[in-house]
Amino acid sequence: MAPRHNFDKQLKEIQQDILRLGSLVEQALYDSVQALISLDVAAAGQVIMKDELIDQLCLEIEEKCVWVIATQQPMAGDLRMAVAGIKIIISLERMGDHCVDISRATMCLSGGALTAHSVEYIPEMADIVQQMVKDGLDAYVTRNVEKAKAMCAMDDLVDFIYNRIFRELIACVKEHPVHAYQMAYLLYVNRYIERIADHATNIGEAVIYLVTGERRELN
Amino acid sequence: MRVWSVLEGIGWRPVASYFFMLLVFFTLLKLYAVDKITIGVMVAISLLFSAFLALVLYKRVIVPLNEVIEAARDIARGNLSRRINIISQDEIGDLAKSINDMADRLRHTIGEITAEKDRAQAMLDSMSDVVLALDRKGRIIMVNPAVETTFGIPQVDCVGRSVVEVIRNFDLDMVLQRVQATNSQLIREVAIISPEPRIFILRATPLVGNTKGGMVVLLRDISERKRMEQMRSEFMSNVSHELRTPLTSIQGFVETLQDNGTEDPQMIRHFLGIIAAETARLSNLVDDLLDLSRIEERRVVRRWQREDIGTLVDQVLTVCGSRADDKQIAIKASLQPRLPRLFGDPDLLAQVLINLVDNAIRYTSAGGTITISGLVEGDEIRIDVADNGAGIPAENLPRIFERFYRVEKARTRGMGGTGLGLAIVKHIIKGHGGRVDVKSVVGKGTVFSIFLPLEIPVTLPAAESFYLH
Numbered sequence: 001m002a003p004r005h006n007f008d009k010q011l012k013e014i015q016q017d018i019l020r021l022g023s024l025v026e027q028a029l030y031d032s033v034q035a036l037i038s039l040d041v042a043a044a045g046q047v048i049m050k051d052e053l054i055d056q057l058c059l060e061i062e063e064k065c066v067w068v069i070a071t072q073q074p075m076a077g078d079l080r081m082a083v084a085g086i087k088i089i090i091s092l093e094r095m096g097d098h099c100v101d102i103s104r105a106t107m108c109l110s111g112g113a114l115t116a117h118s119v120e121y122i123p124e125m126a127d128i129v130q131q132m133v134k135d136g137l138d139a140y141v142t143r144n145v146e147k148a149k150a151m152c153a154m155d156d157l158v159d160f161i162y163n164r165i166f167r168e169l170i171a172c173v174k175e176h177p178v179h180a181y182q183m184a185y186l187l188y189v190n191r192y193i194e195r196i197a198d199h200a201t202n203i204g205e206a207v208i209y210l211v212t213g214e215r216r217e218l219n
Numbered sequence: 220m221r222v223w224s225v226l227e228g229i230g231w232r233p234v235a236s237y238f239f240m241l242l243v244f245f246t247l248l249k250l251y252a253v254d255k256i257t258i259g260v261m262v263a264i265s266l267l268f269s270a271f272l273a274l275v276l277y278k279r280v281i282v283p284l285n286e287v288i289e290a291a292r293d294i295a296r297g298n299l300s301r302r303i304n305i306i307s308q309d310e311i312g313d314l315a316k317s318i319n320d321m322a323d324r325l326r327h328t329i330g331e332i333t334a335e336k337d338r339a340q341a342m343l344d345s346m347s348d349v350v351l352a353l354d355r356k357g358r359i360i361m362v363n364p365a366v367e368t369t370f371g372i373p374q375v376d377c378v379g380r381s382v383v384e385v386i387r388n389f390d391l392d393m394v395l396q397r398v399q400a401t402n403s404q405l406i407r408e409v410a411i412i413s414p415e416p417r418i419f420i421l422r423a424t425p426l427v428g429n430t431k432g433g434m435v436v437l438l439r440d441i442s443e444r445k446r447m448e449q450m451r452s453e454f455m456s457n458v459s460h461e462l463r464t465p466l467t468s469i470q471g472f473v474e475t476l477q478d479n480g481t482e483d484p485q486m487i488r489h490f491l492g493i494i495a496a497e498t499a500r501l502s503n504l505v506d507d508l509l510d511l512s513r514i515e516e517r518r519v520v521r522r523w524q525r526e527d528i529g530t531l532v533d534q535v536l537t538v539c540g541s542r543a544d545d546k547q548i549a550i551k552a553s554l555q556p557r558l559p560r561l562f563g564d565p566d567l568l569a570q571v572l573i574n575l576v577d578n579a580i581r582y583t584s585a586g587g588t589i590t591i592s593g594l595v596e597g598d599e600i601r602i603d604v605a606d607n608g609a610g611i612p613a614e615n616l617p618r619i620f621e622r623f624y625r626v627e628k629a630r631t632r633g634m635g636g637t638g639l640g641l642a643i644v645k646h647i648i649k650g651h652g653g654r655v656d657v658k659s660v661v662g663k664g665t666v667f668s669i670f671l672p673l674e675i676p677v678t679l680p681a682a683e684s685f686y687l688h
Contacts, residue, residue, distance in 0.1 A: 016383055023387040030412045134387075134413055141384045142376075 007072050014064050014085050015140075018092075021057045022137040025092045028054065028099040029133060029196065033126040036106045036189060039114065044103035054096040058089045065089075084210035088140065091199040091206070095133070098192040098199075105185045105192075112182060121168075122189065125161045128154060129197045136203035143211050148204040152218035158197040165190045233273070240269040283311045291318055299326040348439045355432030357381050357399060369440065371414050382436070386411065391421060398423040398434055408441070417442040457623055461504055461638065465497040472497075500637070507639040510570060514643065525560040526568065528593050528602070535572040535591070539580060547585045550576065555594040561671055563651045571647050574640040575604040575667050582665070583608030599653070599670040607664035611657070619657055620645040644669070 028047050035043035065082045068074060074082060135151040138144070166187065173183045201219050209215055244265035252261070283305050290303045299322055305315040343350055343363040349370070352361040362377045370386055377385050383392045390409050398405050404424045411419055422437040472490045532552045543550050561568060572591070579589045583606045590605045611619060615626045623638035645655050648669050659665035 016381060019383045019387055020389055020392055023383070023389045023392070026387065027389065027412060030416070130412075137387060141380075 007068070007074070007078075010064065010068050010072070011074075011078060011081055014061060014068065014082070017057065017061045017064070018085055018088055019137065019141065021054065021061060021089060021092050022133075022140075024050070024054050024057065025095050025099070026130070026133055026137070028096055029126070029130055032099040032102040032106070033123060033130075033193075036102060036109075037114075037119075037123055039106060039110050039112075041107050041110045044106040044110075047103040048100050051096050051100045054093065058093040061089050062086060080210050080213060084206045087206040087209070088203050091202040095196045095199045098196050101192045102189050105189050109182060109185050114182070114186075119186065121161060121165050122186070122193070125158060125165065125190075125193055128158055128161070129193055129200065132158070132197055132200040133203075136200050136207065139204065139207045140210075143207070145208050145211050148207040149218065152201045152204040155197050155201045155219065158194060162190060162194040237269055237273055240272055241265050244268050280311065283307070283315070287311070287315055287318060290315075294318070294322045294325075299329065348437055351377075351382065351436040351438075352426075353382065353395070353434050353436060357395060359385065360433070369438070387413070394421055395423055395434070395436065398425060399432075409438075418445050454622075458504075458508065461623060462501065465500045465504075468497045469494050469501075504637040504639070507637045507643065510643060511639065514567065514570075514647065522564050522566075523562065524565065525562055526565045527560050528554055528558050528600075531561070531565065531569050531572055532591055532593075534569045535576050538573050539576045542577070543580050543589070546580060546583070546587075548580055548583055548587050548589060550589045550591065553590055553592040555592075558593050558595065559600065559673060561600060563671065567647045568651070571644045571669060572602070572604070574644050575669075578640055578667075579604055579606035579608065579665070582606065595673070596670070598673050600673060601668055601670050603666050603668045605664060605666040610661040610663055610665055611659040612661055613659075616657055616659060620655060 028050060031043060032047045034040070035047060065085045068082050069079070072078075132151050132154050135147055135154075139147040139151065169183050169187050169190065173180050198219060205216055205218055208218075245261055248256070248261040248264060249258075256264075286305065287303055290301055293301045301322065302319050303315040305312055346363055347365055347368075349365045350363045351359055351366070354360050358379060358381055359377050362374055364374055366372055366377060366385075367374055372385055382395055388409060388411050390407070391411070394405050394407050394409070402425045404422070406423075407421050409419050409421045411417060418441055419438045420441050422439075424435050424437075426433045426435060472494050476487065476490055529552075532554065536550060536552075539550065576589060576591070583589065587607050591602070592605070593600065593602045595601070611626060615624075618624050619626075620641045622642040624642075625638055644667075648655050648671070651671055653669060653671040656668045656670070657665065658668075
């Protein structure tokens with residue numbers, strides 16, 4: 001039964017690799033937000049450097065998935081595994097890029113101090129997004145559809161906080177135009193984090209597709 | 220037909236043996252008693268004797284043997300407390316006894332093995348470190364309950380999965396892969412962010428022995444230790460900065476004196492004055508640091524005893540007396556009569572009073588007065604050090620006990636303070652289970668109060684490091 005065993009091994013390997021990639025992205029999200037809060041330029045630089053590894057892993061996994069589809073001609077559940085794998089790594093790669101964007105913003109903000117009190121909300125939003133990413137990857141490991149759906153529902157909360165921060169930052173610019181530069185970058189960061197949450201929901205959708213075969217828009 | 224099925228039930232061997240015995244008896248009788256009794260009687264006797272013999276054999280051999288067989292089967296099924304109740308003196312009795320002995324020994328051995336396994340299990344279960352056993356392919360074959368308290372993952376969900384499915388961390392996975400590849404132990408620090416950011420020390424050791432491959436992974440939480448290390452290095456850098464500032468000043472003025480070669484005696488005197496002041500500042504700081512290291516050492520080997528407040532005050536007066544005289548400041552002691560003795564480390568408590576009195580001297584102008592008073596208030600002893608000096612502005616009062624906190628850099632620089640004195644006071648008093656307080660009016664004076672419990676604290680406060688604020 002050598003071919004079958006090999007095929008199973010390849011699928012298993014793809015899953016493990018996706019989890020490794022996921023852990024890198026989770027780490028990047030955490031590190032980039034921490035670097036922003038403490039305006040730590042060195043840490044931000046680290047995040048940007050480590051993104052190379054994320055991109056490389058994405059390429060490798062994508063190749064493996066394509067290879068499996070091309071050579072093994074998987075059916076049903078196995079085919080969905082490979083396809084969902086590709087969907088997930090695309091989302092993870094985009095999330096990694098947004099973390100780099102956050103880090104770049106940190107580097108542009110450095111030299112000053114974060115004055116806007118709405119900066120308090122950004123870590124809160126980041127925490128929720130961090131939880132979403134974790135839940136999404138956990139749902140992938142355990143093939144838990146309920147968890148994936150629950151995670152996607154958290155996106156509403158993120159959108160709410162996003163709008164709140166947006167309004168506050170704009171108000172701050174009107175009140176203290178001298179801080180406009182800083183506010184602009186924080187607006188960007190706000191956007192990046194919200195986008196990461198969106199990509200996280202894509203992971204949730206991919207998990208649901210993987211388990212049930214349904215395609216749902218849960219954004 | 221019924222006879223046939225009964226015979227089938229008994230089996231052909233007993234029936235054949237019966238007929239054999241019948242034949243033997245009949246033949247014997249025929250040979251020896253052919254003329255005494257008829258054939259019919261011979262047959263009847265044979266039948267009777269054979270039946271009798273068969274019955275005896277059945278009762279004495281077959282029944283016990285069946286019992287032994289049944290008991291042996293029972294023991295084999297796992298009922299190790301089953302015993303055979305045959306005590307006859309023959310071989311069957313011996314057989315029964317041997318089987319009983321064997322069951323005994325089996326039960327004893329299995330009991331020992333189980334107890335040992337339970338002990339090992341208990342050890343693993345009570346460890347606060349997370350312990351994982353992995354097989355050759357990196358799948359978890361065993362994990363201890365700590366994984367649930369540390370990472371929030373149920374024990375049962377872990378077995379059979381790979382580590383990265385359970386603890387999703389890239390660095391951890393990399394280390395394990397390296398251990399697998401090189402078959403040698405690795406020890407690394409790993410930062411794991413979920414469920415909360417912590418730093419662990421990871422020890423992955425390949426298994427030796429007859430288990431083919433596999434490894435043991437140990438994760439210990441060292442976040443606390445790292446935090447302390449960080450605080451200590453922060454403190455060190457603070458101290459270095461505090462040392463550098465006066466040194467830069469001194470260097471600057473010395474160089475100026477050397478380069479300019481100015482002959483103006485007034486200028487020279489002025490510069491030397493500044494150098495002297497800064498040197499004094501440095502000296503005070505070093506003294507405070509030495510005090511600190513003494514305190515830290517004492518923290519571990521503390522002498523707890525009862526001390527008379529009057530004795531402490533006398534000590535303080537001896538140490539600070541001359542400095543007070545230089546500024547013509549009077550130090551008065553106003554202690555309530557028959558004050559209970561303090562319970563604590565006499566040297567550290569003396570240090571507290573010396574620091575407070577020293578501060579008072581520093582910030583009181585010539586001719587002023589410092590009063591040390593002691594009284595019982597509620598369930599505490601209260602000791603005040605009051606001066607009629609410059610006073611502290613209200614907005615600075617909340618932070619006055621912080622390390623290196625200065626009210627106003629300009630104002631206190633000239634006073635020669637190090638910024639550590641009050642922090643040391645607070646630290647020592649807290650370590651004695653007490654508290655500190657300050658009240659002040661600018662221009663009028665300041666009162667520093669320390670409160671110490673009357674009762675010996677039931678649980679002594681945990682020895683906390685000075686670096687942890």
